[in-house]
Amino acid sequence: MMDEVCSFCKKEKKQVKKLFQAEDAFICDQCVKKFRDTLASFDESTPGIPKQPKLPDVSNN
Numbered sequence: 008m009m010d011e012v013c014s015f016c017k018k019e020k021k022q023v024k025k026l027f028q029a030e031d032a033f034i035c036d037q038c039v040k041k042f043r044d045t046l047a048s049f050d051e052s053t054p055g056i057p058k059q060p061k062l063p064d065v066s067n068n
């Protein structure tokens with residue numbers, strides 16, 4: 008079994024509020040917040056919440 012530590016800041020699960028698993032890596036709530044802030048600063052056209060990717064239209068209309 009894998010150690011449940013953040014793959015980015017190496018904090019253990021008990022050291023953070025929440026640890027998310029993604030494939031074979033983990034990311035903690037603090038890093039999620041950090042990356043979200045970083046992404047927001049890179050893309051000034053979409054501050055805050057990123058746009059939802061446009062999904063293919065699968066309806067029969």
Ligand SMILES: [Zn+2]
Nearest residue numbers: 013016035038
């Ligand atoms: Zn982290």
